[in-house]
Amino acid sequence: MHEISLVQGLLSQLQELARQNNMNRVVSITMDIGPLSGVVADSFRFGFEILAQEDDLVRDATLVINTTTVTYRCTGCDATQQTRGDKPDNCPACGELFLLAEGGDELILNRVEME
């Protein structure tokens, strides 16, 4: 459950942002999580809801999670396909089994709304 450590990192970053901007409350947080980030969005949200309860700054904040896409490039014919889910079994164009992933490993704090 390494998501908890990552949520702790997020909360300290939010404290810092609020201090820099003289804000008292976080209204919403928008994150991008890639399917290959090794971070389970549901676990991240669960960790956030637990830890946010103990934190006046973020207690009532809304967490918005966008799932980003991975592009799989065929090592045979260079065709690409995009997915937000599981790795495709093979290339739809030529049937090649070796596909290389591009992107989709991000865990990004995109936008924070505060008041």
Added chain:
Amino acid sequence: MCDACGCPSPSDHAHGPSTHTHSHTKTVDVHESLFAANEAIATSNREHFEEMGAVAINLISSPGSGKTTLLEHTIEALKEEFNIGVIEGDIETERDADRIRAKGVPVVQLTTGGACHLDASMTHRGFHQLQKEPGGDTLDILFIENVGNLVCPTSFDLGEHHRIVLVSVPEGPDKPSKYPKAFTSSHTFLITKTDLLPYFDFKVEDARDDALKLNPTLRVLDFSATSGENFDQWLSLLRELVAAAKKKNSLQA
């Protein structure tokens, strides 16, 4: 400056978020990775390791696949040839460090007290402790044995040069398919305890093919550290990694 101990880090990254204000609220566009803090410390770790001339190797596997036993046999085989140091990660106890210490090389035990992985900051602390041990400041190879877990450690760069995932024969050949990130993020895949192949339904080729399907650039070795079968392949890989690190260092010097 690094968060772990205040030593100089070249990777301090200032960012200037763009902001726009509404009547009562303010929205800040941050666009920063939550891994950024860990990655900055990892980069500084890597520079520390290179300054010493060491190649750093992060070992990731389930509990019980033989990471510590592999290190014991590796130290036996190579301790006259190379200066080896070890950072051990576990949730509790000094047991692994005691086993390594008995082999006569510098070792530091990190106990995470519950955390399921090492991160760059813990590694940083461990490395500085290791430097204070006799022989800990002149290493050729630094092994970092991660907490036994095939999931969480894969998301944290420790500053290593080479990441290795181990699966032992009793665990079964389906681990690459079930825990893909351990294999997509590693450089080398070791299939260990091959002396037990006669007793388990484990086809080395299946495990190898599944892993290569996930990561075509992965190097795959299979051996037994206890019987010594194919163990030379592993020692050759380590010699190659040390030689590459020395070459890189001499080019930079």
